Amino acid sequence: MLGLENYTVLKTLGSGSFGKVELAEHSITKAKVAIKLISKSSTKDPSTEIKVKREIKILKKFNHPNIIRLYEVSENTKYTILVMEYVSEGEFYSLIERRGRFSEEEARNYFRQIVSAVDYCHSHRITHRDIKPENLLVDKGNILKLCDFGLSNFLRDGEFLKTSCGSPNYASPEVISGEKYCGPQVDVWSMGVVLYAILAGSLPFDESNITNLFNKIKSGRFSIPYNFSDEVSDLLKRMLTPNPILRITCSQIINHPWFTKYSTLPPFIYVSSRNIDHHIIEKCLEYHEFASYSHRQATEFVKNSVQHPIVATYNILLDVERKSKAIEDSRCVVYKSVKKVKKENKIYKDYGKEHNNWVFGFRCNLKARTLMEKLFEALKDAGLEWKIIDNFFIRTRNASDTEQNDRTINAIIKFDVKIYKYEECYVLDFVRKSGELFTVMEVIGKIYMALSCE
Ligand code: ADP
Numbered sequence: 001m002l003g004l005e006n007y008t009v010l011k012t013l014g015s016g017s018f019g020k021v022e023l024a025e026h027s028i029t030k031a032k033v034a035i036k037l038i039s040k041s042s043t044k045d046p047s048t049e050i051k052v053k054r055e056i057k058i059l060k061k062f063n064h065p066n067i068i069r070l071y072e073v074s075e076n077t078k079y080t081i082l083v084m085e086y087v088s089e090g091e092f093y094s095l096i097e098r099r100g101r102f103s104e105e106e107a108r109n110y111f112r113q114i115v116s117a118v119d120y121c122h123s124h125r126i127t128h129r130d131i132k133p134e135n136l137l138v139d140k141g142n143i144l145k146l147c148d149f150g151l152s153n154f155l156r157d158g159e160f161l162k163t164s165c166g167s168p169n170y171a172s173p174e175v176i177s178g179e180k181y182c183g184p185q186v187d188v189w190s191m192g193v194v195l196y197a198i199l200a201g202s203l204p205f206d207e208s209n210i211t212n213l214f215n216k217i218k219s220g221r222f223s224i225p226y227n228f229s230d231e232v233s234d235l236l237k238r239m240l241t242p243n244p245i246l247r248i249t250c251s252q253i254i255n256h257p258w259f260t261k262y263s264t265l266p267p268f269i270y271v272s273s274r275n276i277d278h279h280i281i282e283k284c285l286e287y288h289e290f291a292s293y294s295h296r297q298a299t300e301f302v303k304n305s306v307q308h309p310i311v312a313t314y315n316i317l318l319d320v321e322r323k324s325k326a327i328e329d330s331r332c333v334v335y336k337s338v339k340k341v342k343k344e345n346k347i348y349k350d351y352g353k354e355h356n357n358w359v360f361g362f363r364c365n366l367k368a369r370t371l372m373e374k375l376f377e378a379l380k381d382a383g384l385e386w387k388i389i390d391n392f393f394i395r396t397r398n399a400s401d402t403e404q405n406d407r408t409i410n411a412i413i414k415f416d417v418k419i420y421k422y423e424e425c426y427v428l429d430f431v432r433k434s435g436e437l438f439t440v441m442e443v444i445g446k447i448y449m450a451l452s453c454e
Contacts, residue, residue, distance in 0.1 A: 004074075004081060006309055007035060018042045018052065019079065023086060028287050028309065031316045033071060036082040040075075051150035052080060058126055058149045059084075060305065066117035068137065068147040069319050072312035083312060085319055087145050092136035101201040104232055104258075110144055111195050112259065117146040118187050119250045127183030131190035132170045133197070139323075168210065169193065169203050173218045173242040185244035188253070192239030199232065200225050204240060218242060231258035276302055277318060284313045361429040364451050371426055371451065375417070378450035382443045384413075392419045395433075413440050 007024040010032075014021050018038040026033050038052055059070035059082075069085040089095070092110075096102075102110070114136065121128055128135075128149065135148040168176065172189035196204040204222035207213035216222075220242035224233045235258045238248035253259055281298050284290055290298065290310055301308045364371055375394075379386055385399040397414040413435030420427045428451070432440045 001076065004035065006312070007033065007083070009035070018048065024083075026083075026312070026316055028289055028313050029316050029320070031320050032086040032088075033316065034084045034086040036084060038080040038082065040078055040080065055149045056080075056082065061124070062120070064117055064120045065322065066113045066144055066146055067120065068145045069315065071315040071319070072307070074307065085145070087137035087139045089138035089140060091134055092138050092144060093133035095138050096133055096198055096201075102198045104199065104229060107195065107198045107232075108258070108261065109142060110198060111191070113144040114146070114191055114194065115250060115253055115259070117144070118191060119254065121146075122184045122187070122250055128187050128190075129183070130170075131187055131194060133194060136194075168213060168217075169205060171217065172244065173220065174244050176214050176217055184250065185247050188239055188247055188250060189244075191253075192236055195232075195239070196222070196236055199228060204236075229258070231256075231261070235259070277321075280314055280317050280321065283317055284310055287313065361427055362448055362451075363425050363427050365425045366451060368426070371419075374451050375428075375447065378447040381450075382446055384443070393417075394419075413443065415440055415444075 004024070006027050008027055009022045009024045011023050012020055013023050013034060016036070018036075019042060020037050022035045022037065024033050024035045025031070042048060056070070056073055059068065060073070063069070068087065070082060071085070072081075072083040074081045074083075114131070118128060118131065126149075128146065130148060130150075131146075135146065137145045137147055139145055170190040170193045172186050175186055193204055205213060205216045207216055220240055222240060224236065228236075235248070235253070235256050238256075239253070241247040248256070276299055278295070278299070281295055281302065284298055285293060285295065290313070293310060298310050298314070300306075301310050302314050305311060366374065376386070379396055383399055384396045386394050386396040388394055394417045395414075396417065398412055414433040415435070416429075416431045416433060418429040418431070420429065428447075430440075430444050
């Protein structure tokens with residue numbers, strides 16, 4: 001089909017409001033992709049066309065591990081064609097249906113990903129406005145991907161969004177009342193409903209009669225099951241506060257004790273660099289299809305998002321690499337704090353390296369006692385001293401007057417180590433506070449070796 005020359009369609013994945021979604025193989029990289037065929041006859045109506053255009057505009061500029069990636073857009077006489085990341089495990093909604101209730105630990109893992117994606121949207125001044133399990137797809141490794149941005153709206157300073165939208169059970173009181181409302185808080189309410197639903201296995205506001213349902217939502221009264229912890233109950237009450245001004249914000253959620261609880265992975269997200277990855281450009285040029293292009297030409301295409309097979313190949317390869325890195329997480333994770341994103345540019349200038357603000361971490365299968373003994377031994381070996389802030393938080397720096405020997409790091413360094421229990425193992429997180437990046441990395445590398453050799 002015109003517009004799909006580089007893809008082989010394998011099967012239909014589903015059909016949506018505007019057309020079919022097909023599973024296909026990208027013939028250059030052999031990667032699996034999802035192709036959304038939006039029938040032009042369905043978008044004749046201007047409001048539908050606006051929705052499709054909005055989705056494309058938003059997805060083109062987004063790059064977040066919990067938001068569906070758009071690789072390429074093309075069109076022929078019949079369809080607008082969206083080539084997207086293929087998400088293999090179906091809708092979150094079906095997973096909830098199959099599984100029923102989730103434990104707080106599991107729910108936290110999913111919830112953090114949703115908040116991370118939504119916070120990212122808000123930081124780009126976009127509010128999703130239709131957060132619900134049907135709009136979250138599940139990928140391998142329990143990774144969630146937010147999709148369906150058709151109802152999203154760009155936020156403008158001081159301007160309240162006027163369009164009412166979303167699914168009634170997940171819609172906030174200000175939406176169903178048809179009031180003018182400020183965008184971001186609408187998403188907070190819907191995320192509260194999702195969190196409740198995955199913990200309770202039922203909706204907080206549910207009535208078969210729509211008037212009763214709306215009255216219930218507006219009252220903000222819902223019952224909290226007896227087995228919910230105090231912390232999650234507190235978070236839910238704050239998220240499901242009818243008055244949007246008093247409702248908890250995304251950044252407050254990220255700092256809420258239930259969200260930051262140490263018993264599982266930390267509230268960090270993996271954020272890939274927005275800069276051009278020249279290693280991926282090189283990989284693209286290795287395909288015979290692109291043999292006649294120079295590195296500079298390919299870089300220009302990618303930089304300017306030119307509609308060209310090199311750009312789609314680049315986007316696909318970048319994603320494949322990112323996914324394989326995410327799978328490597330089971331041994332070694334590289335992610336950084338949501339809040340540190342802003343600082344990146346400054347440090348980038350200081351050191352001329354883009355990865356300077358990364359937080360490093362890895363998993364460890366040792367028993368708690370052995371882990372701590374080995375950790376302290378490794379720190380001592382590197383000539384560091386430490387302060388135990390609490391059982392799971394250690395602050396280290398160079399020892400003030402230790403004998404310097406060849407195992408000791410001379411440069412001044414400071415970093416924090418946080419330890420989280422995750423399933424059957426521990427995750428050690430290292431946050432560099434000061435000192436040259438490579439020196440800190442060297443020490444962390446030694447600690448990693450010490451903890452991984454029995
Ligand atoms: P709707 O218009 O109803 O929101 P979509 O057109 O986005 O639905 O998708 C229809 C179905 O196709 C979804 O329910 C989902 O099962 C499947 N699907 C959509 N996008 C993807 C994707 N990127 N990867 C895998 N499956 C997908």
